Amino acid sequence: MLNRLSLSAFLAMTAGTAFAAQDTITLGMVLEPPNLDPTAGAAAAIDEVVYANIFEGLTRFGPDGSVRPALAASWDVEDGASTYVFHLHAGVTFHDGTAMDAEDVKFSLDRARAEDSANAQKALFAGIETVEVIDPLTVKVRLSAPNGNFPFNMAWGDAVIVAPESVETDATAPVGTGPFRFAEWVQGDHVTIERNPDYWGEPAALSKATFRFISDPTAAFAAMMAGDVDAFPNFPAPETLPQLGADPRFRVIVGSTEGETILAMNNRQPPLDDARVREAIAHAINRQEIIDGAMFGYGTPIGTHFAPHNPDYEDLTGLSAYDPERSKALLAEAGVSDLKLRLALPPPTYARRGGEIIAAQLAAAGIATEITNVEWAQWLEQVFKGKDFDLTIVSHTEPADINIYARPDYYFQYGKTEFVALMDRLNLATDAGERSAILKEAQEMIAKDYVNGYLFQLAKTGVANAKIEGLWENAPTQANDLTAVHWTE
Incomplete structure (x- = not known):
């Protein structure tokens, strides 16, 4: 009996040890990631490590895409969505032991919207007029115009709260x-x-x-x-x-992302500054062939920069349907012949595999490409910052980010005045129906301008x-x- 009890105790102890050890x-x-500071870098890999794990914002995204409280336990919406009062959790400290309070929120938001800000999504903070500390646990943010989307903006990784004591080494x-x-x-x-x-x-x-x-x-x-x-x-x-x-031993998990995968075009680089040339490229692309060949069938075709799972999505794939003969006719109409374009491909599978397929598709329409495989740091420096490219392939994984097309200095350099006006209207709109109509108009505008080649929503x-x-x-x-x-x- 003693031996049986000892054996039972031993098995229970080892089983408990094994279970306890399974927490890594x-x-x-x-x-x-090129660095680990989400407030000073554009790479998705930064957030993949630090979002909700190391850094937190006033709000956060849940796994279903909903906006949830984070460092702010709650918030009040005042003046028709022109003022937000955030009520912070008590007893929050940074990892170095310093307290997190309203002064840190003010510091973070003022830093993000400053003229010399390195924040990759500076537009998220452009509407902030003042950030006022009411007391250590209360912050009032006044906007220059109503914005019902402000809690959504604050959920981005670019809007996390940092401390002045440690921000210089956050990277x-x-x-x-x-x-x-x-x-x-x-x-x-x-x-x-x-x-x-x-x-x-x-x-x-x-x-x-x-x-x-x-x-x-x-x-x-x-x-x-x-x-x-x-x-x-x-x-x-x-x-x-x-x-x-x-x-x-394994479980396969297949879902959707916010990743619009695009063949980005440098809209200010001749001859890509001609919409007919961009349209010719768009019609040369067979989306399903790319999805099947590069992604083994995983992905949803898109015709604009918007996620198909979004209730405001419009299927505009027909505007850029595969038609290589139409591509050749458009190039002739634009007076372009013997076109050769540089195609920069960052490391992800969708870019490297997809790039080879697209190069062959473009060649069939009379467009030659010179492929260069670049590492992520080089892509950020040369393409994203330096705008030294003709074509590139990238997934834009930021949530609901069609507003990037309103930024004339963004790497594909669109920034059409009429589109900027649309985004200004969107920022002012608080009615759901009005916002939906504006978003659909925005989708149509960039699709009809053939700003980029819209490929698929990344699975x-x-x-x-x-x-x-x-x-x-x-x-x-x-x-x-x-x-x-x-x-x-």
């Missing part, structure tokens, strides 16, 4: 208020975060999470099969998903250990939110 996770990511050693704190960054390999023991809200179930950077699809598949990574939320080898799905194809729960199925923003992730037995 390793996630695969295709791209390494390499981020200090936020979230349920995880930064542990280490081994560049070229991984970033590790660990549970914040002093978190003001519900503590994370995971004690540690490591983000490993694996850009090669073959290596990503091998890492999953070997158990070197526990989950790959944005898996770069969709052709292997059926094999992984048939393995009981979220992920794979995870079958014992992991809480990962997002859809991606309403570019995030690997680990706040609800846990292991089951």
Whole structure:
């Protein structure tokens, strides 16, 4: 009996130890972030590590895309949506132990909207007129015009709250208020975060999470099969998903994203400054062939810069239907012959694989391309900032971001006056019906101007250990939110 009891106790103890040890996770990511400060960088990979994990904003996106309270427990809307009063949670501290209060909110918003701001989404803050500290837990934000979308704007990763004491080093050693704190960054390999023991809200179930950077699809598949990574939320080898799905060790997670995948065109670079040339390129593209060939059938065709799952979406794919003969006629009408364009391809699978297919499609319509594969940092510097490109392929994963077309200095350089006026009207509109009508007009304008080649809405194809729960199925923003992730037995 003694031996049986001892054995039972031993088994119970070892089982408990095994369960207790299962509170860490390793996630695969295709791209390494260029830095870890979401308020000073445009790369989606930054938010994929830090959003809701390390940094928090006044509001946040939930997994269903809803806007939820975060550092602000609640807010009041006054003066017809021209004034917002945010009521902050009490007892919140940054990871370095300093208090988070209304002064930090004012600092963060004023910094984001400053003339010399490095924020990649500065337009989110353009309507702010004043930020006033009422007391340590109350902030009043006055806008220059009504904006019913302001809580949505504050949910972006670019709007997280930072501290003046640590902001200068956030790019390499981020200090936020979230349920995880930064542990280490081994560049070229991984970033590790660990549970914040002093978190003001519900503590994370995971004690540690490591983000490993694996850009090669073959290596990503091998890492999953070997158990070197526990989950790959944005898996770069969709052709292997059926094999992984048939393995009981894994669960395949397929959802939607906010990622409009486009063949971006430099609208100020001759001859792409001619709408007929841009239209010719658009008609040379066979979207389904790209979805099948590059994404193995995962993706939804789009004809404008808007997510098909959005209730205000219009299907405008017919305006740029595949018609290579029409492409040739438009080029002739524009007086363009022997056209050769530079095509810059960043690392993601959709760009590298899709780029080869598009190059062949353009060639069939008489348009030659010179492909250059660029790393993410080079793409940001040369294409996004330097605007030194003709064509490029990228997924815009920011939520509901059609307003980028109102920015004349944005990398594809559109900024049409009439479109800017539309976005100004949208910012003033608070009625749902009016906002819907404006958004549809905006979709039509950029589609008919053939600003870019609209390819497909990026699917979220992920794979995870079958014992992991809480990962997002859809991606309403570019995030690997680990706040609800846990292991089951």
